Structure formats: C-alpha cells, structure tokens
Amino acid sequence: MPSTQQLKSRIRSVKSTKQITRAMQMVAASKMRRAQEADKASAPYTRSAEELLTYLASQGATDNHPLFQRRKIEKRLIILIASDKGLAGAYNSNVLKKYLELLKQDDERGIANLTLTVGRKASQFASRLKDTKVAGSYDDLPDRPTGLTFRTILSTVIGMYESGEVDAVTLVYTKFISSISQVADMERLLPAGTKTSVDPAEVSNEVADAEFEPNIPEVLDAVVNRLVGARLHQALLDARASEHSMRMMAMKNATDNASDLVDDLTLEMNKARQGAITQELAEISGGVEAMK
16 A cells, blocks of 8 residues: 555645646637637628529529539548647547548549648648648648638649649538537538528528629639638638537546546545554554553
C-alpha cells in the first residue's frame, strides 16, 4: 500500500491536472459558442443563395453552366477537414474513418483521387497513407475562415474542377448538430446543385419577380461561386464548432474523472492514516502491558 506522503503527492498531481482540464473545458465552451453564432449567422445567406439558385435552375439557366455539368467520375478531389490539435475526444478519429471509407469506395470503383487537407491532423494522416496524393495542405485556419487562405482554397477547388483535372469534389468533415451531437459526414461540393431543402414552390416572390441585371448568366456565375464558397465556409464552421464541442466534452469527462480520482485517493489516504494511528495505538498499548 502506498504511503501517506505518496498519496498526498498523487492527490496534488491530480488536482493540478484537474485545474488544467477545467480551464481547457471553459476555453472550448467559449469557442464553441462563438463558432455556433458564426454558423447561425451564415445560414440565412446560404439559404438565400440556395433559393435564388433553385429558381434559376427551374428556369433552365444552369443547364450549360460548367460548375453544374455532371461527367463520369474518373478522378475525385477530397477536401478532408480535421483539427490542428488533439485532446478532442473521437473528433479526428471519426472523420478520418469516414475518409478511409470514401477512399475504399473509390478504389473499388476504380476512381483515382486527390486529397486537399485542412488541419494538421488531416495532413499528417493523409501523408502517411500509401498511394494517396495530397494536392495541398492548409493548417492553422482561424475559427472564422475568411481572407486569403479561404479564397485560395476555394479558387483552387473551382479551378481544378473547371479545368477537368477532377470530375467531382467531395467534402469530408464533421457536421455540427448540437453541443452533444456531431456526425462525421460526406457531402458533394462539385458539381454544384440545389439542395432538396429548398422547394421550387417555396421560392419567395422577391426572387421570382426579380429582374436580373445585367443578365441571368452573369448573375448565375456570381451566385454559383458564392454558393460553393458558402457551402465550403459552412462545412469549415461546422467542423470547428464540432471540434470545440467535442473538446469541451472530453475535458469535462477528464475533469470529472480527476474529481473522482481525488476522492478515491483521499479516502485511501484517510484509511492509511487511520491504519497508522491504529497501529501506533496498538504499539503503545502493547508497551504499557509489557511494563506491568
């Protein structure tokens, strides 16, 4: 049985770890709330773009647009979104497992693929896989992915599709559902297309009665690029919100486990201390009896 001093040392160590995990939990919770707010703030824009695109598609305006044209998939670009850091529970392992599923499906169908990674964990994993070509790696993106890096990713993806270098672009990321529910998912980014969430009959009068200047093709070009960007942006926001949420839960579990361990060690220390006192009393009693 460990000595009282050893148990005290372990309790101090566990308490110190508990303070760290508690701080990380609070930081992750704060970042998760900000990521959720950003996610919600971008949703109306994406919805409006979807609505406009649905209307234009119903008018046949998207039929000949290069980003809408479907072709036989011989080569796919996979955008793999993971985290830069660990300590986020099963966040990275779940999305990397989904990525391996897609690689296996493409291999069975004879589809070649390229991978564009977002997040250090994604780039490290993809670079270790045999016969996996990495088209680009982007690390340390901010919680709100805007600016030069985001535009570079978007222009690279659209350029590769328009040039025919790839025939499809698929996102592999973690979809944020709630603070306690996140799901690793795959979603088509290109060829572009309308989502079933917007019914043509639900298109508002403002869109249906709008006049397009200078003309529909130019409006469509602008909307499609923005919509593809909005979907990519939404996936990045979802992934970041999921990461912070899962890290918050992982750190909460670690904090709770540390509290339980401190209680167990304290109980063990008290038992050891009581045992030592009992033994000392027994020795004193024995000495007194011997002196009679």
